[in-house]
Amino acid sequence: MLVFAAGSALAATTAPKAVQASKPAAITAANVTTQLPRGVVPTHYDLAFVPDTDKLTFTASVKINIDVTAPTNTITLQAADLAFAKVEMVGPGGAKEGAAKVSVDAEAQTATFTFDKPVAKGAHVLAIDYSGKIYKQAAGLFALDYDTDQGMKRALYTQFENSDARRFIPSWDEPFFKATYDVQVTVPTGQMAIGNMPIAKTQDLGGGKSKVTFATSPKMSTYLLFFGLGEFDRATAKVGDVEMGVITKKGDLAKADFALKSSGPILAWYNDYFGAPYPLPKLDHIAAPGQSQFFSAMENWGAIFYFEYALLEDPAISTQTDRQNIYTTVAHEMAHQWFGDLVTMSWWDDLWLNEGFASWMESRATEHFHPEWNSQLGAIGGREYAMGLDSLATTHPVVQHVETVDQASQAFDAITYQKGQAVISMLEAYVGPEAWRAGVRAYIKAHAHGNTTTDDLWIEVEKAAGKPITAIAHDFTLQPGIPLITVDTGACAAGKTTVSLTQGEFSRDKPTKTPLAWRVPVSAQVAGSSSVAKTLVVGGKGSLSVDGCGPVVVNAGQAGYFRTLYTPKAFAGVAASFAKLPAIDQLGVISDAWALGLNGQQAVTDALDLVMATPADADPQVWSKIAGVLTEVDGMYDGASAPQAAFRKLAIARLSPVFQKIGWTAQAGEPAPVANLRAALIEKLGALGDPAVVAEAKRRYAADKTDPSAVPGALRKSILAVVARQADAQAWDALHAQAKVEKTPLIRDQLYTQLASVQDEALAAKALDLAISGEPSETLAANMISRVSVLHPDLAFDFSVAHKDAVNGKVDAASATKFIPGLAKRSADPAMIGKVTAYAAANLLAGSRGEADKSVAAITDRIKVRKAAMPVITAWVAKKS
Structure with missing residues (x-):
């Protein structure tokens, strides 16, 4: 199954404890109270x-x-x-x-x-x-x-x-x-x-x-x-x-x-x-x-x-x-026809045997058949999304304890999918792709048409690789959280640079907790060098001797699932060499710097300095990441009009030259990542209020009926997104009229979704009423409410609580305990914490409150980050201006 990756991440169980190592599948009795007894076993259904x-x-x-x-x-x-x-x-x-x-x-x-x-x-x-x-x-x-x-x-x-x-x-x-x-x-x-x-x-x-x-x-x-x-x-x-x-x-x-x-x-x-x-x-x-x-x-x-x-x-x-x-x-x-269907996990505890591996295989197949898409760079975004959940106390292990139907539904989240994928990529890099494939083949052969637990896989990979990976795998799958590798580089002698590594834990809401221990595979290389040094950090300490003299990039190639924190001196060297790093390491360095900066473990402006230092010819996916960081900062201002206007001026000035270079019109034979960047920049610059982009999007939308080239299919969603976000009542009504007469479900759904993406709060409220009116399709209503929550989380949550029965009637069974509390997760209002908690207490069983707990954690973290980071960022903007 493929879940929505970033729009509505599903809930995690609360306050997790590391589970015991899973055992090979020789199950003769139910292992939790809600499973059926094993005394009667079906062999065939004739329906x-x-x-x-x-x-x-x-x-x-x-x-x-x-x-x-x-x-x-x-x-x-x-x-x-x-x-x-x-x-x-x-x-x-x-x-x-x-x-x-x-x-x-x-x-x-x-x-x-x-x-x-x-x-x-x-x-x-x-x-x-x-x-x-x-x-x-x-x-x-x-x-x-x-x-x-x-x-x-x-x-x-x-x-x-x-x-x-x-x-x-x-x-x-x-x-x-x-x-x-x-x-x-x-x-x-x-x-x-x-x-x-x-x-x-x-x-x-x-x-x-x-x-x-x-x-x-x-x-x-x-x-x-x-x-x-x-x-x-x-x-x-x-x-x-x-x-x-x-x-x-x-x-x-x-x-x-x-x-x-x-x-x-x-x-x-x-x-x-x-x-x-x-x-x-x-x-x-x-x-x-x-x-x-x-x-x-x-x-x-x-x-x-x-x-x-x-x-x-x-x-x-x-x-x-x-x-x-x-x-x-x-x-x-x-x-999944192999990982999941032919060989199936014994119980939902090991769901990641289906989803993490299917996510990993999708990436491998895409790399093989479409290397021009640079899908390995996209995997960094998935890893970052998983780390966003995994750095809060509401996370859970990859292999998690599941008892109820609701808990099984909540297991379909970024920890299961994207963290699972990242851990597999790390383990494959550690044992080598050929040994890994041999282990996977042996696992499929041994368990075809049967059921397994996670250790069945580790047994086969360990046999094939001749390396003891089970302990490493257990560290990353049986306990939650993210290792933090602190890096200190020594002097270069005889053409080699010594690097000291210390393992801690990256946590956004438990900064004083005693770090968990991981065995962490770590790779490093001197910027610009082709020589990679590798080690396994065990017991919290490690070191590397890296060929070459110069700034050292840790987690080179970004195969590791951990955050990298450089000492200020070491980071200064990496930042100075940022332009010549491979694109995948540029993404990794900027992602770590941004996350650690927001968490107060690094200067929050370090990532913004990298944004300003990124060369114009950087990979399109690096520029997409930069655009994402800038719009994330913009969203943090939350009505502080004067400093937000100053920031927007700077952000638009940074992104506009990149957009002007690629233009509104696709060129024959242009790489796919350039086409993706064009669409992304139209939407991001539109969200930042760039007058030129907003005006051109509106012009093209108005000309669509008479000029077939005004809104090409490849840009229709992006142009609609800008027009809808900036819509006044007249423009919103025009979009609504267009949606009502559209017969193609793909286009119709997109129009209704954009009606719910409007920045004007009164029109967003109108979209919420429309969502439950019966006019949009039965399955579209919940998506419209979710889309309103992106810009107006408090409005969407309050509306849904007030219309609880109507809203829940538009939600499928698997999302029933998660949908309404999940709407609040983008809020920064302290009062929303009490509202979500009260809703959960009144409407959800104790074991089904994972999404509510996750929303509370996200709101709490957002309030903390804004208070600490925004004054610093505003001062930085003033200096840059």
Whole structure:
């Protein structure tokens, strides 16, 4: 699954403790109280169901082959929002063994079947007739409505991760319980039905109905089951013996061409990398209109689901960044076909075995096939995002203890994804890419179609590498937080520079805490040199002897997951050599300096001095980082108009020459990073109020209807962003009118999203009312509220609390405990701390308050940073001016 990376990071559990080392997967008993007992194990589900898309209900029957390990009168499985008509036990030969009394625990999401006499040890078949709901948000079996020139259409899809298969099929809805599936569905004749496997048979029932039977699936966990139904188009391409497909609503196949053409080479490359061929006969990529607060794509085995913005490339609105995001999302979800689907974590504690590795593999595939995108530089942004969460006390270990459904949902966050990816990159660099791949191949081979815990992987990598990496891996995955490596460089003698290293901990809200201990792989090189020295910092101390004389860059190549704090003298040398550092190290140095400056461990102006010293020909992604730092500072002024105006003048003066160099118009053959920078600078300069950019964006938007070149598709989002942010009532109403008549869901959603991005508070309030009015699509409302919270967090939070039931009705089940408290995280108002705490106490169970705790921590940190940093930055601006 791919979550929203930066827009709405999901919650972490509070006040974590380092968990015990995970053990190889030989689990015979449930390891937490909320897991099902292991005494009854499903081996096969035979499901038949009939959806009623008009009434938003379905009826179903399922026969579940089970193995009973000891006689029992009761069988408990998971079920949510299901009504049971009949439950009975059948012997292997088909003989009825008795009906069951059904007891449902709605809070625990379980159903217990009690039989008059014990069910004997051995094989049985549990036969269940039941009915359920079709939802309007992405959970269980759900419906998405979309407008077309022929009127409104409705399509059905499923979303089961992490714990929503139980809304569709009474089941052992935990990753440990793998089984095979036969699925049969009665559908309107002429509509396309999609499953994990190809269709084995279609039978015309008459009366406009057909019965579709899918081929039997391999063993898999419940959360990977998939079904889709609607008026779809499908295109295919053969990759060896596998039929690769893309599925869209009718008329949109051309928009999926890039995804289809990209996925074939990725599949072949993954087959080789993992040393195991993709085991299913087909692999579909399925695009659906709408969106979710929880995810953008889902790795159902053989039937990957995407919201349209994550898969379709529309020349009317898609950017180069969109194109790259489509590629990385496809690569991420395809990596899950091995890491997650073929080999699955035993329980949600080890979710990162799915998500961290898929994130890492997406980066590897992108580097391999599109080196011109410089994706390794983008990974620094992901690492920084993870460190933003990991430096607060509300963080959690990569391998974390999960008990409840809510806690499992909260585990899908930047620690699991981006920190997981960064740790894997660090460990791969430590053992070497060939040894790492050999270990991964051995792991896949040893555990195919089974379940694992994290140590199963370390065992195989350690065997392949011949290096003891498990202790290092445990340090970075079983405890939270970020190592801080303090650097002191000595004199250069005989052509070598000695570097002393001390390990501490980077914490934004626990500055006096006793640092945790890590074994930290560290690399360093003299600026401009090609020679890299490496060591492992153990016991808090280390040293390096680096070839060459001159400033030494620590974490050279940025493979390490740690912050680097130079002594003032050492940093002065690195800063003086900044222009000749590789782009990846420029990003690392400026990121560390900015984070440490905001935390008071380094002069906050050090990073700003690097901003001013960056050469005009620096990598576009370095300039994107600089633009991000400058707009972050701008946001800190929070209404202090005079000093903010002075800062904006300086920031615009710094960025404008870069933008003028690349211009508004794309040049033939220009590198992709330049196209991305153009769009980013339009938005950032627009946010800074650059008169020239704002005026030109408005001019182009006004000319769009008469001049086809005024708003090219690659810039449409950026131009809309500037116009919407700066909108007055008349401009906002014009955008609203445009949104109401737009038929293309990708463009329509973008217009409504921009209506919620307005800087004017009264218009932002109007956008909030619009969000819950029923006019935007059901799945778009929550995104509009989230977008308002970017500039107006207090307004969005207060509105959502006041309209709690209406807002929660627009939020999918997996985000129900996180959405409203998460809206406050960008606030700097001390009163908001009490509001969030009060909301959590009144509405959330104690184990489900992770997002609320994280918001409180973020607000507290923001207040502290503004108080300490802004006077210093304002004085610095005055000097520079």
